[in-house]
Amino acid sequence: MKKLSTAIAAAAFAVAGSAGAMAEKWDMPMAYSGSNFHSATGAEFAKCVTTGTGGDIEIVTHPSGSLFKGNDIKRAVQTGQAPIGERLLSAHQNENVVFAFDSIPFLATSFDDAAKLWKAAKPTLEKILADQNLVLLYAVPWPPQGLYFKKEVNAVADMKGIKFRSYNNATARLAELTGMLPVQIEAAEISQAFATGVADSMISSGATGYDRKVWESLTHFYEVDGWLPRNSVMVNGDVWNGLDDAKKGVLRGCAELAEYAGTWRAIEYTQFTLNGLKAGGMTVGPASDTLQAELRAIGETMTKEWLESAGAEGKAIVDAYKAMK
Ligand code: PCA
Secondary structure, eight states: OHHHHHHHHHHHHHHHTTTTOOOEEEEEEOOSOTTSHHHHHHHHHHHHHHHHTTTSEEEEEETTTTSSOHHHHHHHHHTTSSSEEEEEGGGGTTTOGGGGGGGSTTTSOSHHHHHHHHHHHHHHHHHHHHHTTEEEEEEEEOOOOEEEESSOOOSGGGGTTOEEEESSHHHHHHHHHTTOEEEEOOGGGHHHHHHTTSOSEEEEOHHHHHHTTGGGTOOEEEEOOOOOOEEEEEEEHHHHHTSOHHHHHHHHHHHHHHHHHHHHHHHHHHHHHHHHHHHTTOEEEEOOHHHHHHHHHHHHHHHHHHHHHHHHHHHHHHHHHHHHO
16 A cells, blocks of 8 residues: 555655656557456546546557567567567466466466466566566456367367467467367457367367457367466666656556556456356366366466476465465
């Protein structure tokens, strides 16, 4: 609370001190559809900063990958092509394995545990991002991940040979370990991919299936609660360093509000979107005991693989998380 009031005081100061300063427009690329709760949170954050700085910094969000596609957003912000942007960091595991901390199957499967894992990982992530000329502002979780198919699936054997849409390295690895064929596709393009048979399945939240109306092509959603990956909002380091303390305070204050509000939206949206999938005609329910057990065994393999490649940094995150449980 204290931190927040300092930020709000800083915001008031920025408004008072804004006369005569040059107004800047910050384009903020985002990968997911405008109707998605992450984009709605980003739009509120943008408004908060614009108001808080008295218009000195006007943030304009560009959802649906319209300015940069998801996969290009991080680089765009690092290089200053965009001053700020939102990205699913776990898709950049090839740069640093730690980025995938939030996509380890069955490590953190509820909102509460995901918040603890985030707390455990945040200092390390901030450091890694700072080395990449990025300042982390806030991160909001997706609802728990479940499996989408075009047929009934009761065991891993039923998944063999299915074309599977992946969104990061972990989801591609899951496909391999279940005998499926991974193809990485941006969420903005999945409706078309399912309609044309480029993919016939995926693991994602009810939120993404709902936003993309996947019932037009798919029939089953199995609640697996595999993990809750995050979208992170980052600012270019040089742009950040050029700001005065008052403006940094506004950005930090608005970011804190956005993380809180976005998480709240994610929680609220979970059941709402599962109901929406049902209303669209899909069969929605928990995965069978067999499938759950098989997926947990695969999760153990993936946890081991991640810990091996993430080394001491990864182990420290998992240890810190487990100490909070
Ligand atoms: N939706 C995003 C990532 C996780 C999620 O629930 C996607 O499918 O791309």
